[in-house]
Each structure stands twice: as structure tokens, then as C-alpha cells.
Amino acid sequence: MNKSYLQEDLLRMSGVNPRKCMQCGKCSATCPAYDEMEYHPHQFVSMVKNGDIEPLMKSQSLYRCLTCFACVERCPRSVEPAKLVEAVRLAVIRQQGANRMTANDIPALLDEDTPQQLLVSAFRKYTK
Amino acid sequence: MQRIGVFVCWCGSNIAGTVDVKAVAEALKAEPGVVFSTDYQYMCSQAGQDMIKESVREHKLTGIVICSCSPRMHEATFRKTAAAAGLNPYMVEIANIREQCSWVHKEMPIGTEKAIILGKAAVAKVNLNTPLTPGESPVTKRALVIGGGIAGIQTALDIADAGFPVDIVEKKPTIGGKMAQLDKTFPTLDCAACILTPKMVDVAQHEKIRIFSYSEVSEVKGFVGNFDVTIKKHARYVKEDVCTGCGACVEKCPMKKVPNEFNLGMDNRPAIYIPFAQAVPKVATIDPNACNMLKNGKCGLCARVCTAGAIDYKQQDEYIQEKYGAIVVATGFNPISMDKFDEFAYNQSKDVITSLEFERLTNAAGPTAGKLLRPSDGKHPHTIVFVQCVGSRCDSCAQKGKEYCSKICCMYTAKHAMLTRDKYPDTEVYVFYIDVRTPGKSFDEFYRRAVEEYDVHYIKGMVGKVTPQGDKLKVQASDLLSNKQLHIDADLVVLAAAIEPDKSARPLATMLTASMDTNDFFTEAHPKLRPVESPTAGVFLSGTCQGPKDIPETVSQAGAAASKVIGLLAKDKLKGNPCVAHSNEQMCNGCSSCERVCPYGAITYEDKEFRMPDRTTAIRRVAAVNPAVCQGCGACTVACPSGAMDLRGFMNEQIMAEVDAICK
Amino acid sequence: MNVSYFPGCTLKNKARDLDRYARQCAQVLGITLEEVENWQCCGGVFTTAKDEVATKLSSVRLLQAAKAKEQPLVTVCSACHNVVKQTNHAMQIDGEFAAKVNRYMADDGEYDGSTQVYHYLELLRDVVGYDTLKDKVTNPLKGKKIAAYYGCLLLRPSSVMSMDDPENPTIMEDMIRALGATPVVYANRNECCGGYVSVESPALAKKNSLAVVEDAKAAGADMIITACPLCRYNLVKNGADIPVVYFTELLAEALGLKEDANE
Known part of the structure; x- marks a missing residue:
């Protein structure tokens, strides 16, 4: 199979080698955001490996990964699926006009106790 | 001047594919001493060997260079060929143009050039070869088996049945090993004790077998046929030959709260104990870390109740020296620690157990008398989750687990699942697997029965997290085929922990100078053709010390190791390796450098009288090599500062000639 | 220092x-x-x-x-x-x-x-030392059952953080012990609260946060400590019914500094 430029780019920026995966599904078994994801961590690995990347880029799943590193930590094969999810997400939000949040959204998100950390993190994850 | 014949092998296309063999034969013709040079498709074949013999006669050859595969493969073959043609076998040199040349290069010109250089080096060496004659050494007709599990037991029985005496050294108080802890054995489900304990009794009663239990090998010296071994017998504070195994002491011992290792700590034993009813030897042992009498002199109850008078609080460790002709390693395995896998909550809940603990929970002699009850509250579990591959098949970069497949887990888990469903049909059983690997006779059929007849829920996917909550274990797992994350409230979680070689294996390998792989499994001399021998002569491998394997395989390997030992012990004399070190006494300055580096203890020093140039005599201290002990490693020759040490067959002069030929 | x-x-x-x-x-x-x-x-x-x-x-x-x-x-x-x-x-x-x-x-x-x-926390454990810390405690927190909440970021990825065992950590539990209280160990202590995704999916944050709180409570905790403001926010906002405080506050209390701080 010819690797697309996008696929190569994703693998390079994430540093993930999806061929190491033995399809045990432990990443998805341990994922705390599983129920909110249309594509699950193990699917990110196999779909990027197969070059089936478009559906991932359109998916809500990109914005549900908590980057909690549970899949990274528990993967028996050191595949580190979260890094691949992050790479696909960046491939989307780096595009022109793909920011998911703007400063205008902030007032609606605030309550009395909202820590700065929340907004800063969300901005880093959802915007470029 | 030698008359050298060069024989270049094609090895089919193995060599000829990347090396122009005709060009090599042609180029080597011009080397000094070469009077004949040719190539042939398979030099090791009968026809090839006949051609070599014929050429020796025809061209009156005094030396032979074979350009072929590694000397590990066929050096012995071609030495025999040379001997048959009337040459001294040590006049043969192999130039390895396969493993070190054609297999590692892709391009013909490069491969050919390198093959010629390697051939030139071999020719240069043969020019300086001298005929060598191996010495002979006697064989001590007794074998040592280290480890008393099923592997060691079977090996010992087979050797002893052939008429040779065998000693078994077992570090636990009884032989039996892991198999003694198992309940049933796959795929036929016979009870482990029923088939193992008769063998243990056979061992105990065999007139040719001695058992050193509660003992360890503490030192090994010598070499094949002539090992000198020191065995450390730990003090068990009970006279083995007096104790009748009646158990009165065990019953009366007031210190009853010692975790029982035989039941993996799931119940307690007294400070004086007999591991299990069928133990061999059936003799009590006092645990010095638990016994009040030994710790502070307060108690002595066991001595008072022992009618045989077997208790001896003053017993000391004992060292036994014995000679052996062959040593069999059968040190076995252990499940790995689950400490690094606490996502499965092994350290948080008593109801998360390993498969070996599950064996004890279902064994009639176990802590629950064979009733499957939860360790936490003694209740019957209604939902059991089995997790496969815990710590097996891990990436080398992962900071935990092993890279290899532990091989036995798929089958024992199918057994556990099936037996549970058979005995307790009201229990739901889930098995989370990555792959089910059952390549053995009647193995896959066995696994299918678990699924089809016993309705065990096999789910492709891994468990990600176990959360103990209340009296449940919340299991979060992948069901990859339905693309779901499952949440199961389980009562018991059983982890198929990877297995690893026993911790005693590494220091033992050092003592034996036997090689190991990175996982501490002993390496075999050849993975296919010499699977039960260590590369160290006289050391043999039996059971899981060599790699994960189940009981049928272990028993086969144990028998194979025994037959190799018998083959060795049946000989009266062993031919040694003539390529041994020797020192030039005139040049030796007695510095001891060689003695310090010799791993075999083959070098000693002696005071010798020398005539000095001024006609006086002087006593000088010089090195002497015991050729029977020397293994020809050459460490001493490089350590010697004055160049007095040399290795026959690999003399400094020969090595330099090879280097010159390569650099020319 | x-x-x-x-x-x-x-x-x-x-x-x-x-x-x-x-x-x-x-x-x-x-x-x-x-x-x-x-x-x-x-x-x-x-x-x-x-x-x-x-x-x-x-x-x-x-x-x-x-x-x-x-x-x-x-x-x-x-x-x-x-x-x-x-x-x-x-x-x-x-x-x-x-x-x-x-x-x-x-x-x-x-x-x-x-x-x-x-x-x-590493400073406390590796530089100060928990034995020294114990000696400095003036107000031992006897009888308190405290659940350490690590969340995701403190321990993972362990190959980089190399702070503690990622599945069976002890650094906060040992601190709790040094302060005279009793640590409560529970499985969800190293699971994520929902983090920044609470912006887009408050439901996910709620589910995860409550799972942590419920697990800690079931294990007998009467207080949770954390080192992360976002963890604390998510846990409190989603209805934690036991106190969730920063570990430094607990430390201050045990060292007898809390009254001064509450001026």
C-alpha cells in the first residue's frame, strides 16, 4: 500500500509505529472517554495504519480524548495510541479556520471557580 | 612447506548466490602453499567428502581449507573427512563464507572479495598448523540433576533406570515442583497429584537416586565428565534419617501463623512443617525465621513431642562434595510478580488472583479443600473473569512484562474455565484473550469444548482496569469483535501471569559457565538440532529452564536430556580438546596474570629449577596449564604480558599470519 | 536549600x-x-x-x-x-x-x-524526607482517613515522569502517613477526572469525577487530596460530598500553619 503524505506525516509527528500493535484492545479497554468516542483508541491505530484517515478527521472522537495517557501507560506493546489521536487532531485544527473555540466562547464557560488551567488546556487542545 | 588443498562450497545458492565461488577458488590457487583449488555444490555431501579424500591422495595434500559455512556447523564433519584420508584432523581450517559473508552481503562483487580474503586468512593459518592429538580423560559415572520438579524427576528416573547413579538437588524441602501444586492437567484432565506422586515415590525408592532436598549447588568446578560440585544442605533442624514424617510436631507447634508458600500464602502453616501430604522426603522442616525456639530459645515443644528424637535445634548447614560426569539443569519457572500490573488491582483485592493461586483454590489439598471460594469472604463466586497474557508478549520498550509468549496460559485457562463451568454451572465465566494459542495434540479440541460444550464466554479483547468496589470487582474491558467497552461486575478475577525462569538460574548459569538468553532462559547448543544440550559440554537442559513449556513437552525434553546424559556416561573415556593453552617456561615471569583471568581454574604455578646463563641454577615460579581442565578460551594468552602463553591450534603466530593475510 | x-x-x-x-x-x-x-x-x-x-x-x-x-x-x-x-x-x-x-x-x-x-511531592519525599517531615508535624492528623487522588497527569507517562509506580503509587499515601493520618487506597485514584473535556462534554467529566469520588468513599475516605486545580474543580463541581483539598493545605494543617494562613 502506498503511504499517503498525510499518513506519513501523522506517523512522523506522533512518533507512533502502528505495526507494533498486536490488537489486544487494552487501550480501548482502559479509555475513560470510550463511551463518547465514535472511533476508539485501537481503531485510531489500525485505521491510520491502513490509511483510512478521513473518517477519523471528521470524527468528534478527536475532541474527546482526555490525553490522560492511560492507553500510553498500559499498552503492552508501547504503541502509545494517544499520541496518534493527538496527531490526527492537530492535522485537523492546523487547517485554516478549523479552530474549535474562540475567545468569545469563554464567558459562557466561566463560573465562579473555573480554574485558568481549564481554559488554557481547552484552548491548547481545540485551537491553533 | 605445506601442500594445501582449497575447497569452496556453493551451499546450493546459499553461498553461490552472493559469492562467485569459481572466482574464489581461482584466486586462492595463487596463495603460498596451495597446490589444488576447486569448488563444489555441496561439500558436506558424501560426494563432496569423497572428492576431498580423493584430492588428498592425488595431490599429496598436508593441509585443507574449506570455504563453507560456520565451523560450528561442519568443522567436525570435515575433520572426520580429513582423518579418513589419513590426515591429522587439526590440519583442516574452515573459512566461514556463509554466515559471515554471503548471508550478510547482498552484492556479488563485495561478497566475492570478502570470501577471497577470508580464504586467504585460512590458507595463511594452515601453513602454520601442526598436527594435534587430543588427550583423554576419564568419566565419572554419576549425574547431577539440579531441580526436583517434574523435569528433574523424569530426567533422574530415566538416567537411573539406565543404571547410572543420580543425585537430585532441590532447594525446597520436598521434590515435586510446580506440578505438585496443580489440580488437574490438560488436555486429559487427570489429576496432577495422581500422576506425579507415584513418580516422586519411584524417585525416593530408586536405589540409584539420592535426593538432596532443602539444598543448593554452591560451587561447580571441573569439566565434562569430571565436575566437582559442592552442595549446600541447609539446616532443616530435623534429622532427615530419623524423622518418620508422623506430623505430631506439626500439629503441636504453637506458631501457626506462617504464610504457607505451598498454597501461595492463601493459608498458614506452623513454623515446623511438611509442605504437603505426599512430600518426598516426608520429613519435617523448621522455618528458622518463624520458630520461637530458634529465634529466642523459648519453646522446644516439637522436640518434646517427637518420639523419634529427630528434632535438632543445633543442626548446621552442611556442605557435601561430590564428583559428577554430567549435570542437568532443571530449575523451572515462576509466575512473574503482579506488582507492576496493578491496573488489575492484584495488590488491592484478595479476589484478584493468579492462575497458580486458582489451581490451589480448586485443589482438594488446597486452602479451601477444593471448594472454589473467594479468598476475601469465603463466598462462592458467581462471575469469574480470566485475563490472558498478563505480562506476556510485551514490547521490549514497555517497562514491565516479558517479550515472549508464556505458552501454557491459553490451555490452563481453558481448563480452569471448563472445570469451573462443569462443577459450578451457575457461574458465568469470561475469558479475555488476544489470541488463543493451542497448537498441541488434542489442545484446540479441548479449547473448543470449553466454548461449545461449557459455554465459556471467550471475548477477544483485553481488560484495561479492575476496580474493587464493595464485594464486587468492576472489570472494564474491550470486546473488539462487537466494538464495545464492557463493564462486568465480577466476583473473582484470575490473571494469567507470564512465567519466568527461577531466580536461581542466573547465578547457577555463572557457576556452570552455561549461556543464557536475555530473559534468563538457558540457551541450547543448537535451537533445532541440539535442543537439550547447553553449549557448555556436559551440561544438559530439562524443562522450563530452557523456555516456557507444558508438562507433556517437559517430560519429553526430560527424557531427551536423560538419553544425552546416558550417552555421555556410557563412555569410559572422553577425548579432550587439543586446542589448549601451554606456557613457555623460559619466557614466563610468574606474574599470575593468566591465573587470574582463567575462568576454569586450569592454571596453577609451580617452582621449577632453571639453569641460568651463568651456569648457576635458580628456582623460578612458572605457570602450568592442566590440559584436561583448559577449555581453550584463550583469555590467558592475551593477558600474558611476556607472550609466554600460547594456545595450540590458535597460536599467536597463526593469528598474526591471518591478520597479515587479511591486511595484505 | x-x-x-x-x-x-x-x-x-x-x-x-x-x-x-x-x-x-x-x-x-x-x-x-x-x-x-x-x-x-x-x-x-x-x-x-x-x-x-x-x-x-x-x-x-x-x-x-x-x-x-x-x-x-x-x-x-x-x-x-x-x-x-x-x-x-x-x-x-x-x-x-x-x-x-x-x-x-x-x-x-x-x-x-x-x-x-x-x-x-518529590521534594518532600526525596529532598526533605518523610522521616524529617514526620518530625516537623506539630498537629498530627490522627484518625483522618484520606484518599490521595493522583489523576492522570502526576504519574503518567511513567517512563517520563518517573515519580512513582504508575499503577500502585505510594508518594501521597506515604505523605499522608507522615502527617499522622490514614491513607485510603482505591483503584480510581489514578484515573482521569475528565480534564479539559468538561468544556465540551460536562457529562463525561461528571461521570469520571463521580466515579473517583464514589470509589474513594466506598474505600472509607472522608477527604480527598489532590495536586491539580482542574481535578479539584471537576470533583467539586460534579458534586463531591466529601471535602476535596489541595495536598499543601493538608500539609500546612499538620505543620500547624493553617491558622496563620486563614487570617
Whole structure:
């Protein structure tokens, strides 16, 4: 199979080698955001490996990964699926006009106790 | 001047594919001493060997260079060929143009050039070869088996049945090993004790077998046929030959709260104990870390109740020296620690157990008398989750687990699942697997029965997290085929922990100078053709010390190791390796450098009288090599500062000639 | 001992307690926290992509500032710690990344990954020592059953954080013990609260946060401690019915500093 430029780019920026995966599904078994994801961590690995990347880029799943590193930590094969999810997400939000949040959204998100950390993190994850 | 014949092998296309063999034969013709040079498709074949013999006669050859595969493969073959043609076998040199040349290069010109250089080096060496004659050494007709599990037991029985005496050294108080802890054995489900304990009794009663239990090998010296071994017998504070195994002491011992290792700590034993009813030897042992009498002199109850008078609080460790002709390693395995896998909550809940603990929970002699009850509250579990591959098949970069497949887990888990469903049909059983690997006779059929007849829920996917909550274990797992994350409230979680070689294996390998792989499994001399021998002569491998394997395989390997030992012990004399070190006494300055580096203890020093140039005599201290002990490693020759040490067959002069030929 | 200290954005605002108690306790324990001058926010999350450079520069500047003073860099907030330590690690192992970063470092000087990064907890365990800490406790928290909540960022990825066993940590439990209280161990202590995804999916944050609280309570806890402002926010906002406090506050209480702080 010819690797697309996008696929190569994703693998390079994430540093993930999806061929190491033995399809045990432990990443998805341990994922705390599983129920909110249309594509699950193990699917990110196999779909990027197969070059089936478009559906991932359109998916809500990109914005549900908590980057909690549970899949990274528990993967028996050191595949580190979260890094691949992050790479696909960046491939989307780096595009022109793909920011998911703007400063205008902030007032609606605030309550009395909202820590700065929340907004800063969300901005880093959802915007470029 | 030698008359050298060069024989270049094609090895089919193995060599000829990347090396122009005709060009090599042609180029080597011009080397000094070469009077004949040719190539042939398979030099090791009968026809090839006949051609070599014929050429020796025809061209009156005094030396032979074979350009072929590694000397590990066929050096012995071609030495025999040379001997048959009337040459001294040590006049043969192999130039390895396969493993070190054609297999590692892709391009013909490069491969050919390198093959010629390697051939030139071999020719240069043969020019300086001298005929060598191996010495002979006697064989001590007794074998040592280290480890008393099923592997060691079977090996010992087979050797002893052939008429040779065998000693078994077992570090636990009884032989039996892991198999003694198992309940049933796959795929036929016979009870482990029923088939193992008769063998243990056979061992105990065999007139040719001695058992050193509660003992360890503490030192090994010598070499094949002539090992000198020191065995450390730990003090068990009970006279083995007096104790009748009646158990009165065990019953009366007031210190009853010692975790029982035989039941993996799931119940307690007294400070004086007999591991299990069928133990061999059936003799009590006092645990010095638990016994009040030994710790502070307060108690002595066991001595008072022992009618045989077997208790001896003053017993000391004992060292036994014995000679052996062959040593069999059968040190076995252990499940790995689950400490690094606490996502499965092994350290948080008593109801998360390993498969070996599950064996004890279902064994009639176990802590629950064979009733499957939860360790936490003694209740019957209604939902059991089995997790496969815990710590097996891990990436080398992962900071935990092993890279290899532990091989036995798929089958024992199918057994556990099936037996549970058979005995307790009201229990739901889930098995989370990555792959089910059952390549053995009647193995896959066995696994299918678990699924089809016993309705065990096999789910492709891994468990990600176990959360103990209340009296449940919340299991979060992948069901990859339905693309779901499952949440199961389980009562018991059983982890198929990877297995690893026993911790005693590494220091033992050092003592034996036997090689190991990175996982501490002993390496075999050849993975296919010499699977039960260590590369160290006289050391043999039996059971899981060599790699994960189940009981049928272990028993086969144990028998194979025994037959190799018998083959060795049946000989009266062993031919040694003539390529041994020797020192030039005139040049030796007695510095001891060689003695310090010799791993075999083959070098000693002696005071010798020398005539000095001024006609006086002087006593000088010089090195002497015991050729029977020397293994020809050459460490001493490089350590010697004055160049007095040399290795026959690999003399400094020969090595330099090879280097010159390569650099020319 | 003098160390460079990076409080981070939240500790200057909504998590002032985390910062204030950290400073007061450090003083008592013989550690001087020197706040890095002109620090910038770490960004809250570490972007794992190797080609992300700009987002990591603020962390590199912090590390460089500590290096210039030849001091270790100490953080208290889990998120800051995670970002700074992961950035430092990338500077150590990824030459290509380090080279790119250093092109931006002309004003501050090149950075080579040599600064030692401590979480405040590591400082307590490895520099102060829990035995010493125990001796300094004036108000032992006897009888309190406290659940340490690690969340995701403090321990993972363990190959980089190398702070404690990622599945069976003891660093906070041992601290709780040193303060005279009883640690409560529960399985969800190293699971994620829902983090920043609470912005888009409050339901996910609620589910995860409550799972943590319920698990801690079921294990018998009457209080949860954390090092992360976002963890605390998610747990409290989603209805934690036992107190969720910063570990530094607990520390201050045991060291007898809390009354002064509550002036």
C-alpha cells in the first residue's frame, strides 16, 4: 500500500509505529472517554495504519480524548495510541479556520471557580 | 612447506548466490602453499567428502581449507573427512563464507572479495598448523540433576533406570515442583497429584537416586565428565534419617501463623512443617525465621513431642562434595510478580488472583479443600473473569512484562474455565484473550469444548482496569469483535501471569559457565538440532529452564536430556580438546596474570629449577596449564604480558599470519 | 536549600491556596522557593506531537532560567509539572526537537535538558524526607482517613515522569502517613477526572469525577487530596460530598500553619 503524505506525516509527528500493535484492545479497554468516542483508541491505530484517515478527521472522537495517557501507560506493546489521536487532531485544527473555540466562547464557560488551567488546556487542545 | 588443498562450497545458492565461488577458488590457487583449488555444490555431501579424500591422495595434500559455512556447523564433519584420508584432523581450517559473508552481503562483487580474503586468512593459518592429538580423560559415572520438579524427576528416573547413579538437588524441602501444586492437567484432565506422586515415590525408592532436598549447588568446578560440585544442605533442624514424617510436631507447634508458600500464602502453616501430604522426603522442616525456639530459645515443644528424637535445634548447614560426569539443569519457572500490573488491582483485592493461586483454590489439598471460594469472604463466586497474557508478549520498550509468549496460559485457562463451568454451572465465566494459542495434540479440541460444550464466554479483547468496589470487582474491558467497552461486575478475577525462569538460574548459569538468553532462559547448543544440550559440554537442559513449556513437552525434553546424559556416561573415556593453552617456561615471569583471568581454574604455578646463563641454577615460579581442565578460551594468552602463553591450534603466530593475510 | 519555583497561572488565581500553603510549608521545611522571574504559562497540556515547538517554549524558558541559577525547578500543580517534565524529557532525547527549540532561545541561551525537575511531592519525599517531615508535624492528623487522588497527569507517562509506580503509587499515601493520618487506597485514584473535556462534554467529566469520588468513599475516605486545580474543580463541581483539598493545605494543617494562613 502506498503511504499517503498525510499518513506519513501523522506517523512522523506522533512518533507512533502502528505495526507494533498486536490488537489486544487494552487501550480501548482502559479509555475513560470510550463511551463518547465514535472511533476508539485501537481503531485510531489500525485505521491510520491502513490509511483510512478521513473518517477519523471528521470524527468528534478527536475532541474527546482526555490525553490522560492511560492507553500510553498500559499498552503492552508501547504503541502509545494517544499520541496518534493527538496527531490526527492537530492535522485537523492546523487547517485554516478549523479552530474549535474562540475567545468569545469563554464567558459562557466561566463560573465562579473555573480554574485558568481549564481554559488554557481547552484552548491548547481545540485551537491553533 | 605445506601442500594445501582449497575447497569452496556453493551451499546450493546459499553461498553461490552472493559469492562467485569459481572466482574464489581461482584466486586462492595463487596463495603460498596451495597446490589444488576447486569448488563444489555441496561439500558436506558424501560426494563432496569423497572428492576431498580423493584430492588428498592425488595431490599429496598436508593441509585443507574449506570455504563453507560456520565451523560450528561442519568443522567436525570435515575433520572426520580429513582423518579418513589419513590426515591429522587439526590440519583442516574452515573459512566461514556463509554466515559471515554471503548471508550478510547482498552484492556479488563485495561478497566475492570478502570470501577471497577470508580464504586467504585460512590458507595463511594452515601453513602454520601442526598436527594435534587430543588427550583423554576419564568419566565419572554419576549425574547431577539440579531441580526436583517434574523435569528433574523424569530426567533422574530415566538416567537411573539406565543404571547410572543420580543425585537430585532441590532447594525446597520436598521434590515435586510446580506440578505438585496443580489440580488437574490438560488436555486429559487427570489429576496432577495422581500422576506425579507415584513418580516422586519411584524417585525416593530408586536405589540409584539420592535426593538432596532443602539444598543448593554452591560451587561447580571441573569439566565434562569430571565436575566437582559442592552442595549446600541447609539446616532443616530435623534429622532427615530419623524423622518418620508422623506430623505430631506439626500439629503441636504453637506458631501457626506462617504464610504457607505451598498454597501461595492463601493459608498458614506452623513454623515446623511438611509442605504437603505426599512430600518426598516426608520429613519435617523448621522455618528458622518463624520458630520461637530458634529465634529466642523459648519453646522446644516439637522436640518434646517427637518420639523419634529427630528434632535438632543445633543442626548446621552442611556442605557435601561430590564428583559428577554430567549435570542437568532443571530449575523451572515462576509466575512473574503482579506488582507492576496493578491496573488489575492484584495488590488491592484478595479476589484478584493468579492462575497458580486458582489451581490451589480448586485443589482438594488446597486452602479451601477444593471448594472454589473467594479468598476475601469465603463466598462462592458467581462471575469469574480470566485475563490472558498478563505480562506476556510485551514490547521490549514497555517497562514491565516479558517479550515472549508464556505458552501454557491459553490451555490452563481453558481448563480452569471448563472445570469451573462443569462443577459450578451457575457461574458465568469470561475469558479475555488476544489470541488463543493451542497448537498441541488434542489442545484446540479441548479449547473448543470449553466454548461449545461449557459455554465459556471467550471475548477477544483485553481488560484495561479492575476496580474493587464493595464485594464486587468492576472489570472494564474491550470486546473488539462487537466494538464495545464492557463493564462486568465480577466476583473473582484470575490473571494469567507470564512465567519466568527461577531466580536461581542466573547465578547457577555463572557457576556452570552455561549461556543464557536475555530473559534468563538457558540457551541450547543448537535451537533445532541440539535442543537439550547447553553449549557448555556436559551440561544438559530439562524443562522450563530452557523456555516456557507444558508438562507433556517437559517430560519429553526430560527424557531427551536423560538419553544425552546416558550417552555421555556410557563412555569410559572422553577425548579432550587439543586446542589448549601451554606456557613457555623460559619466557614466563610468574606474574599470575593468566591465573587470574582463567575462568576454569586450569592454571596453577609451580617452582621449577632453571639453569641460568651463568651456569648457576635458580628456582623460578612458572605457570602450568592442566590440559584436561583448559577449555581453550584463550583469555590467558592475551593477558600474558611476556607472550609466554600460547594456545595450540590458535597460536599467536597463526593469528598474526591471518591478520597479515587479511591486511595484505 | 534554594530552588527555582514555578507556580503557574492557576496558582496565581483560582488555586491560591495550593500556592500559599506550598510556600509556607517550604519555609518551615528549610526550602526556599525562589519564584522564576517573568514566567509564562506552561499551556496546561503537553502537546505530544514532535513538531510542536512554539507551544513548548515557555516551559523551556523556565527550565533555562532554573539552569542559569543552577537550581532544580519545582512545580506544585500536576499539569505544570507534567508539561515541564515532558518538555524537559523531549529536550533530552529528541535532538531534532531540541535544535528547533534552541533557534528560539537566543535571548535566554541554549538549553540542554539538564535541569532537574521536581514535583513538590518529590521534594518532600526525596529532598526533605518523610522521616524529617514526620518530625516537623506539630498537629498530627490522627484518625483522618484520606484518599490521595493522583489523576492522570502526576504519574503518567511513567517512563517520563518517573515519580512513582504508575499503577500502585505510594508518594501521597506515604505523605499522608507522615502527617499522622490514614491513607485510603482505591483503584480510581489514578484515573482521569475528565480534564479539559468538561468544556465540551460536562457529562463525561461528571461521570469520571463521580466515579473517583464514589470509589474513594466506598474505600472509607472522608477527604480527598489532590495536586491539580482542574481535578479539584471537576470533583467539586460534579458534586463531591466529601471535602476535596489541595495536598499543601493538608500539609500546612499538620505543620500547624493553617491558622496563620486563614487570617
